[in-house]
Amino acid sequence: MYHFGMSRSSMKLQPFDQRPQIAWAWTSYDQIPTSGMVIQFFAMENFVVRIARKNCYLLWLLALTLLTSPQWLHAQAAATSPTPAHAVPDWAQPGSATHEQVPPPVDFHRASRNSDTPIGIFQGQSDIGSAVVPGSASYNPKTKQYIITSAGYNIWYSRDEFRYLWKKMSGDVSLAADVRFPNPKGYSDRKAVLVIRQNLDDDSREAMTGEHGTGMIHLAQRAEPGASMTDMQFRFGGSLDGVMAKRIGIEKRGDAVALFVSLEGEPMHQFGPPIHLHFNGPFYVGIGFCSHLPATPDTAILSKVILENSAGKVR
Numbered sequence: 001m002y003h004f005g006m007s008r009s010s011m012k013l014q015p016f017d018q019r020p021q022i023a024w025a026w027t028s029y030d031q032i033p034t035s036g037m038v039i040q041f042f043a044m045e046n047f048v049v050r051i052a053r054k055n056c057y058l059l060w061l062l063a064l065t066l067l068t069s070p071q072w073l074h075a076q077a078a079a080t081s082p083t084p085a086h087a088v089p090d091w092a093q094p095g096s097a098t099h100e101q102v103p104p105p106v107d108f109h110r111a112s113r114n115s116d117t118p119i120g121i122f123q124g125q126s127d128i129g130s131a132v133v134p135g136s137a138s139y140n141p142k143t144k145q146y147i148i149t150s151a152g153y154n155i156w157y158s159r160d161e162f163r164y165l166w167k168k169m170s171g172d173v174s175l176a177a178d179v180r181f182p183n184p185k186g187y188s189d190r191k192a193v194l195v196i197r198q199n200l201d202d203d204s205r206e207a208m209t210g211e212h213g214t215g216m217i218h219l220a221q222r223a224e225p226g227a228s229m230t231d232m233q234f235r236f237g238g239s240l241d242g243v244m245a246k247r248i249g250i251e252k253r254g255d256a257v258a259l260f261v262s263l264e265g266e267p268m269h270q271f272g273p274p275i276h277l278h279f280n281g282p283f284y285v286g287i288g289f290c291s292h293l294p295a296t297p298d299t300a301i302l303s304k305v306i307l308e309n310s311a312g313k314v315r
Helices: 034-080
Strands: 002-006 011-015 113-115 124-128 136-140 145-150 162-169 173-180 191-197 206-212 217-222 230-234 247-253 256-262 269-276 283-290 298-308
Touching (some): 136 162, 162 191, 173 191, 173 283, 230 256, 230 269, 283 298
Antiparallel strands (some): 113 124, 124 162, 136 145, 145 298, 162 283, 173 247, 173 298, 191 206, 191 283, 206 217, 217 230, 247 256, 256 269
């Protein structure tokens, strides 16, 4: 840019900031060619226009950046935000030194996730009560092992959450399986179960035998849909303290449902008296597992499963 200084006898064109630039100077007004003045002023006009355009472009880019930067920041924040933890109601948290587990609200239910895809000897499988983390299961025909992974708050109170492998049946039933928990640090009240259920709803009528992570075994029932579970519990002490039963079984003979156990591989024998519960055929019979942690899956392995459509076949 240039600064013009004019007097009666002369006009000098001088650099404004004294930096080395091309400059023109005429010592006498009469010496300035008319065509030269036109050319110089035309060049100066083009120079000023180019500067103005450049500044406008810079201002336009700055405005565009300011307008779009919130969206960029929002997109970056969305991309880097951690996945929120699974929403678990307080009542579903397991019992601990600082928390007492309580029953679910009377009107709380989740529809089960059901699949008719066969697995081993079973016709389908379900996430009963739809735990917040989906379960899974696989079967190895060589080892005859069902590997069941599931989260779930419990199989208790008025509703259940567990992975269930099932078959529709009617009449008398015998079901048995070896049970093992591969993770030694799982929650103490996790349970592998053998279950007879009227349907696949989370609050279904059911009879169940389960082996817990502590070794406790029970025979439980929910007499009516939505009713609270009741049970008979068996714990071992003395020389059997800490023993985990090798094999458990359940038998339905008419309306009588009984628990069978083999502690160390001996022939299975009935534990305690039977419960009495009526099921309308067809009903569901199968095996399952619950971690007893509402959003944390664990695994149980049930193997050498036998399922017969008659009583007296538990072995």
